[in-house]
Amino acid sequence: MKPSGGRKKALRASLLTLAAGGLGGFAFHLVGLPAAWISGALLLTLALALAQVEVQVPKPIEIASYVVLGTSMGTALTPDLVAQAASWPISMAFLSLSVFCTMAGSMLYFRHFAGWSLETAFYASAPGAFSAVVGMAAESGADLRRVAFAQTVRLFLLVAALPNILGATGLSSAQVAAPPQRGDLLEVALLLLAGTAAGLLAGRVRMPGGVIVGALLASGLLHLAGLSTATLPPALLIPAFVVLGCNVGVRFRGTSLHTVREMTLVSVIAFVVAASISAVFAVIAALVTSDDPGKLLTAFAPGALEAMTALGFALGYDPAFMSAHHLFRFAGLSVALPVVARLLFAVGEGK
Template sequence: MSRLVYRLTHAAAAAGTLAASGLGGLAFAAMGLPAAWISGALVVAIVLAVAGVRVEVPEWVRFLAFIVLGASMGTVLTPETFASAGTWPISMACLGLSVLGTMAGATLFLHLVCGWSRETAFWSSAPGAFATVIAMAADTRADLRQVAFAQALRLFLLVVALPNVLGGLGLAGGGVPEPPHVSSAIDVLLLLAVCAATGLLATWVRVPGGLIIGALAGSAALHASGVSNAVLPQGLLIPAFVVLGASVGVRFIGTSVVTIRAFFFAALGAFVVAVVISTGFAVLAAYLTGEDMGKLITAFAPGALEAMTALGFALGYDPAFMSAHHLFRFAGLSVALPVAARLLFAAAREKDADNTR
């Protein structure tokens, strides 16, 4: 009986989270906001989490949503997408410089202006890779509360504010394109089955953002080879966007109003510094490559790989470009962060150890 009650409690929490998040997305969509279903769901999920309401997104629901998103992204890739890939090394070089600049700027701001410890400021400034950053920071003397809050706030602000800022500046894309035709249920199910397999394979071999990236690759391969021309109906995409927004929102579980008051302005300032620097490099990349400015700003945005790739797709930008750049950033961070942390902080630790002897 206790196990049944446990399962029912979790099911009720998940159903309530997704229903409330869906209403948030609907409200944002009714206001005509860009990426409304993602950002509206995110806002509601965060409000519930901070209010102490039990919020959950089951792993299997998240799995289905990410497979749907990846599969849908793959259906919009065209030969023109890959023809333009020749300019990607230039924009990726600018992105690498952007990552260095945003980390340096935000770290200095948090340490020198806000008084955060050097290690806390360093890990708080890592642009994206939330779970990886938290795992790495856990083995250091960084304050994990500050790191987690700064990372979560940055992702929240990017998902909610970035689409609206780009829209206000006339830089947002045209949104998700309408399906060019209606596919049969069998074709859609076959597409999703293949994408689920490729998503699981990518996760198994530890590709960052494996579910979305693997599903995208599987869908792109099917469509590029002519094996499938199936497209997903909008009715599947909207719930997937809601799940994505709610999944980001549940990261604020355990965040209290006291925590928000204590860390908000420091994290907000670091976010502004990072966005100004990343936007500057995006403008440079746009000048050098001739690519769309809004697309590059979104590709350079220092947020989570899955969330930013899906956000770019929701705004109407090329998902192959988005995923390639965010994957490049994530892979670079995964390799460079532990090396940089050791170079920056190992000497200080050894000095402290000598002083305690």
């Protein structure tokens, strides 16, 4: 049976979107930009969406990318990392305060200066955990385009500006080599199978963050228990990053250039607010712990877990430290956001 006209149109849109995302990511990768595969895919897909070209990412491919990303994040949860994390209580305490104050400051700006709704301001202010935040925002009354745009602008500015700022101030460390790939094909396949099963189950029971959080937990538990030491190869991670970038870009279908200009200004100012607050706490933590301020600035940066961890490693900082702090923030946000949202929105409705 031949595909219908609608299916053909959807297939063309999907192929165009993924091809454009891959091309944009590859172009950014060639010129050495940070988070190249995500930001390049995002910008080219965004350009197509703003040009009113039909773009979309098939749901099965989106789910598969979340499984890969969640499983990859979970590989950082090793017994060695947990042992090291026990020696970082002071910086993690300051990180917790930083997350709270960053969200409070950003919400204050979004609500009272930009005029965004309570739900939109709340989810747009969350410093990281992008997939979980977007998933929860989609089930609320939040303006999903504004949430995604604010989160994306903050991430893009962080990965674009932070390395240059640290380099200009002499805070970046010497670069280090990438870790070797671990695990044979069977080990990687079993790890992905576990991540897929847990991710689909988490999505089915509507766990906040759904697929990506479920896959992360399954992978993390296997690594913590010493049942797996495998890591995912770039051949899987790069397409997942591209799909993540495309998936954000397609959310701007039907958005006018006027709206984009308006949201960009608001989002850039919100980024300055969030980055300034997190930087203050990072500097205080560095003074208290006598640790590298550049490392703490990167660990406290309010961006996506995988991008910020990879960026910290590229800057030469301890990947265990980066993973622990960003995982700590990610896990905390994933658990706390739905609870705080329920309480906050209940209070808002009662007024």
